[in-house]
Amino acid sequence: MPKNILDTIQSPKDLRKIQKQKLPQLAQELRDFIINIVATKEGHLGASLGVVELTLALHYVFNTPEDLLVWDVGHQAYGHKIITGRKDIFHTNRQLRGISGFPKRDESEYDTFGVGHSSTAISAALGMAIASQFKGDFAKQHIAVIGDASIASGMAFEALNHAGVTDCNLLVILNDNAIGIDPSVGALKNYFTKVNLDVAPETDNIFEALNFDYSGPVDGHDLDILISELERLKKITGPKLLHVITKKGKGLKQAEENQVVYHAPGKFDALTGDLEPKSNDSLPPKFQDVFGITLVKLAEKNDKIIGVTPAMPTGSSLKFMMDAYPKRAFDVGIAEQHAVTFSAGLATQGFTVFCNIYSTFLQRAYDQVIHDVCLQKIPIVFCLDRAGLVGEDGATHHGIFDLAFLNCIPNAIIFAPRNEVELQNIMYTAQLGLPLPIFIRYPRGRGRIIDWEKPFQKMEIGKGEVLKEGSEIAIVSIGTIVNNALEAIYRLSETENEKVGIFDMRYLKTIDEDLLHHIFRNYKTIITLEDGTIKGGLGSSISEFGAKNIYKNRIVQLGIPDIFPEHGSIEELQDICGISSEKILSTIQSFI
Known part of the structure; x- marks a missing residue:
């Protein structure tokens, strides 16, 4: 016998058979x-x-x-x-x-x-x-x-x-x-x-x-x-x-x-409602908090800084700015199109606007990004939270299209920090003044550096970084996904390891062509790595560069295939898409 009424319901047809007085x-x-x-x-x-x-x-x-x-x-x-x-x-x-x-x-x-x-x-x-x-x-x-x-x-x-x-x-x-x-x-x-x-x-x-x-x-x-x-x-x-x-x-x-x-509280006690105690261990910060804390620090010194978010002040950590400088931070509600053009209007009047939008929600304001910002070269600082695979929220929330859909727009700078320190430094650099809008994308969740609050350093726009030189295979990456590649090469033998170089492009646009020439001239095989769609992103840009300059190198593209990934943990989804450290290791070894 069913223990309760709910056990008798397999469909709304069963629900409609229940006496109304039993519905409470x-x-x-x-x-x-x-x-x-x-x-x-x-x-x-x-x-x-x-x-x-x-x-x-x-x-x-x-x-x-x-x-x-x-x-x-x-x-x-x-x-x-x-x-x-x-x-x-x-x-x-x-x-x-x-x-x-x-x-x-x-x-x-x-x-x-x-x-x-x-x-x-x-x-x-x-x-x-x-x-x-x-x-x-x-x-x-x-x-x-x-x-x-x-x-x-x-x-x-x-x-x-x-x-x-x-x-x-x-x-x-x-x-x-x-x-x-x-x-x-x-x-x-x-x-x-x-x-x-x-x-x-x-x-x-x-x-x-x-x-x-x-x-x-x-x-x-x-x-x-x-x-x-x-x-x-x-x-x-x-x-x-x-x-x-x-x-x-x-x-x-x-x-x-x-x-x-x-x-969305995470795990909690079903009887008491109390949240599950968090570990006392010191953890690296969430990227959203690096954004929020850094923005407040910058706003202390620069009274022209304004923050804008469409209905996600807590999720994006713009709430830090709203608490510290309530008149200089705006939650405009669920209105991504308005958020972008409102930011553009502010920026035309000499203010430095940090517009914080989840990557998946920026899709809703694509025309405004093109027409109201990039076409007019209005230098808004876009901070795109939840970029890449986001995990259990699934296909509607993965931020996997931003690299591709921004890459084709003229007058844009696209940057993905490798870690928390780079995120704070690019925000510092952007508020000093840029001639074009910049799109800074970073993932959901925590970084890897506990002691990340360093003195600000100005970054050179359009400059990539050599993380490790090798002799045969170059891994060319952008953003935090490079950490999976670093984990992979640590598992290679010493002889294999010497053959692999790793390069962090940092910027998809304007891409570092000097570094790319170095890579194409010195490595037979180039493996591109990104946590966005393969079509239109970093791999596509490097393939276009190779074709334009008549290079004959083998190029292998790793990233999100031409699918809508479903829900699951980020680790599970990265493995399915071939960009987990294990899958990257297998790809490297197949070319050594």
Whole structure:
């Protein structure tokens, strides 16, 4: 016999058979199940705890998967995954060859749209709704669940603007909890706060002005109210918006009280909620903290420095600057396009702007990088966090395309530090003044140098470095991935080791051609190494250089192949892609 109600549910069809008065018990079981798994396996916690009742209500009222449900971003979709047939494998969440931490179309028919980046749900659901009209299926329901931080994004407003002039069957659920990963910001957040306090005039409704049938706000943890309101809205045609108030981290005291930390807390005690104690051993810093600490140091001496981030102050460590100089640091919300052009506007007026964006999110502002920055030679300092493989967040979050998509843009400098000291030094160099924008990319996680805070040294732009000379094989790398190559050659015999040279290019653009001539003239085999896509990155640039200068050397390119790598640990993914120290060693030995 099943121990609890949750054990009886293999799909939403089973959920709909449950008596409504038993749903609060199911909500508690679902909440406990999420807490117990995430406590040991890690993952995103607070967002899914906050929408347990909403998740159950949506699948209880709507006939999913025939009715189409789209979760924006997907951090909050753990409950959805558990009740749609993935409970027994949920322990594999975010692990290599396990289920994804985000909704994914090829994983389940209930995952109607792949997500991971914010503010896409309304556009996708609107497209589905109009497609249903084309097919003559006017009874089908289309629901987009989006958070208050995500709805402030330009893309979400573009979709609302379009949907408001259609008669399609679209329901937008605004999950309002005043926080995304960090606290929500901006005028729209202030507007929602007024609505929550019941002080906004009834006629002052931004969604009704966009021609949405607005209802709410309602308590997102009251199943009776949620089900009743969803049943009512199901019968109303045209675009609708239900404003739901929830508590991120609901049901776990620490997650409710410390929502930033418990967004993705790592391992913790499922009973007490306390985080797993960290080792007392002294550890090297995270690269994001090297950025944050260095920026504050530079800002102390240079009052023209300004920091900008689109909604990731804690994750990028711009929070250090926001705490030290709150008037000179801006969290502009989930608005990458705005962040880039806002930075450009500041820079035209003589300010030195450090624009910190995760590599995967810079993709969302590509036109602004080209048109508003590089075309005009505006010298913004872009600091691209989470570059390269990021691990368990998977395909939507790997920062593997930046080298390639920036490499083809004129008027750009592209730099990847080998270690923490180089990161602080390139930031120091950039704030002294550059004629062009610079893109500094660095990985997620910790470096390798504990005592990294050295006196600043100016770096020469476009200058690579010889780490080791050899006689036959040159490994030409960029960024921290060179450490894998260094580990590999330490395992060679003394005779083999003498044959291998290692070179850190540092700059993809402007690349050090003098160093490349030296390499091509002295090494028969050149192995390029990068933690970005092989197509368009360092390997491509070196092959182009060789062809242009009519060199005949053998060139072997190591990097991310032409695939979207899935989720898994960084070490596992590097091995799959052939750039782990073990795989690099095998490649070297095959040419000796």
